[in-house]
Amino acid sequence: MNRRKTGIIGGGASGLMAAVSAAQGKGGPGDEVVILEKKERIGKKILVTGNGRCNLTNLSFSMDKIGEYYHGAPAGRLRSMFARFSPEDTLRLFEKMGMLTTSRDGYVYPLSGQASTVLDTLRFELERLGVSVLTDCQIRELLPRRGGGFLVRMQSVQNAREEELAFDRLIVACGSPAGQKAGEGMDGYAFAKSLGHSVIRPQPALTALRCEGDFWKGLAGVRCAASVRLSVPQEARAAWTEEGELQLTDYGISGIPVFQLSRHASLALAKGKRVQARIDFLPSFPGKQEEYEKMAERRITVCRGRSMEVLFCGLVNKKIILTLLKKNGLKLQDAVDEGSREAVRRVFGDLRAFSVRVRSANPFGSAQVCAGGVPLEEVTDRLESVRHPGLYFAGELLDVDGRCGGYNLQWAWTSGFLAGKG
Numbered sequence: 001m002n003r004r005k006t007g008i009i010g011g012g013a014s015g016l017m018a019a020v021s022a023a024q025g026k027g028g029p030g031d032e033v034v035i036l037e038k039k040e041r042i043g044k045k046i047l048v049t050g051n052g053r054c055n056l057t058n059l060s061f062s063m064d065k066i067g068e069y070y071h072g073a074p075a076g077r078l079r080s081m082f083a084r085f086s087p088e089d090t091l092r093l094f095e096k097m098g099m100l101t102t103s104r105d106g107y108v109y110p111l112s113g114q115a116s117t118v119l120d121t122l123r124f125e126l127e128r129l130g131v132s133v134l135t136d137c138q139i140r141e142l143l144p145r146r147g148g149g150f151l152v153r154m155q156s157v158q159n160a161r162e163e164e165l166a167f168d169r170l171i172v173a174c175g176s177p178a179g180q181k182a183g184e185g186m187d188g189y190a191f192a193k194s195l196g197h198s199v200i201r202p203q204p205a206l207t208a209l210r211c212e213g214d215f216w217k218g219l220a221g222v223r224c225a226a227s228v229r230l231s232v233p234q235e236a237r238a239a240w241t242e243e244g245e246l247q248l249t250d251y252g253i254s255g256i257p258v259f260q261l262s263r264h265a266s267l268a269l270a271k272g273k274r275v276q277a278r279i280d281f282l283p284s285f286p287g288k289q290e291e292y293e294k295m296a297e298r299r300i301t302v303c304r305g306r307s308m309e310v311l312f313c314g315l316v317n318k319k320i321i322l323t324l325l326k327k328n329g330l331k332l333q334d335a336v337d338e339g340s341r342e343a344v345r346r347v348f349g350d351l352r353a354f355s356v357r358v359r360s361a362n363p364f365g366s367a368q369v370c371a372g373g374v375p376l377e378e379v380t381d382r383l384e385s386v387r388h389p390g391l392y393f394a395g396e397l398l399d400v401d402g403r404c405g406g407y408n409l410q411w412a413w414t415s416g417f418l419a420g421k422g
Helices: 013-024 046-052 063-069 075-084 087-096 115-129 187-194 256-270 289-302 318-327 341-352 407-421
Strands: 005-009 032-036 101-104 107-110 132-134 137-144 150-156 162-167 169-172 200-205 209-211 223-231 239-248 252-254 275-280 354-361 369-373 391-393
Touching (some): 005 013, 005 150, 005 162, 013 032, 013 115, 013 169, 032 162, 046 115, 063 075, 087 101, 087 407, 137 187, 150 169, 169 187, 209 256, 239 256, 252 256, 252 354, 256 275, 256 354, 256 369, 318 341
Parallel strands (some): 005 032, 032 132, 169 391
Antiparallel strands (some): 101 107, 137 150, 200 369, 209 252, 223 275, 239 252, 275 354
């Protein structure tokens, strides 16, 4: 009997799916699948996704919008991969493994509302399929063997005991530094480079942005509907807009619309470019800019002789008004008159276009995913290395990052499944 041994470096979402896929497709009873995980247990990052609820995919997924959901890789390449393992395939597989799901506005969660259910479902399936799981493994080196296969040199994190394991095929799915302590999560890139692959320098994505200004502490804690436009002034076409619930912090801006834009800020800042964010605090105003200006003039006329507090009452959160008044040299108790008219107009202007300079993205530890990694050009459609037959990559290690809403986990499931099946 010709026994084959498959090793999987990393026990995160993509690694666990790769193990399930590889084990389900084993050629015979002598084949073996082994997961090597650095931490003391597998799937720890799954437990914190979706604020502990695990938004595992999105039913709004459309093949025509791949380029809107994902960055990094060409949309055509991704489309062919998702055609072979789609969100519907994800749901069918989890249902087959015994997990029930529920959806809200296309966002899919385990019926229990607990991310631990997703991890437990995968764990139970690995046990059923006879997959071996070795934790506490610090991988030191990956070496191609003469004649085929790979040698993995590793060391126990706890007792420093060294060991070597030989595999016929190897799937590298050890993730990125996103959500990890400073200095952690870079192993996969180092392994890829040591095996002759290039790596696009990783940058934080789906994270908050730190902005210039000494007024942020006065805005901390505010949540409001807003539209955010991110731009790179040196590049005429480099501008992106997102709308949703904005969160203001003591250092800048956060919330889903900011997360969606953050990868663009990270990449531009890494190149030394200036990044600007413009906030519209009244995105749902029912009219065009001309109508907004007429509304502002009417309020100024009606409130003549009264205070700024009366003039701006009910438009937005009071902390925002206080900040914009101070920026324009006004106070809440100041009267609306000819002397303050121009400053008042500037405040109304700031409510629709408050511009701040982005200083930096939050570091890797606060990011949900990373932009960058091994380019898809260096792997086949089965995610097999074009340099080393039998070597596969999956998950965040590849240069694919998606929007919030279950798209990044769907990439983990898709890439893991394809690598394991390969």
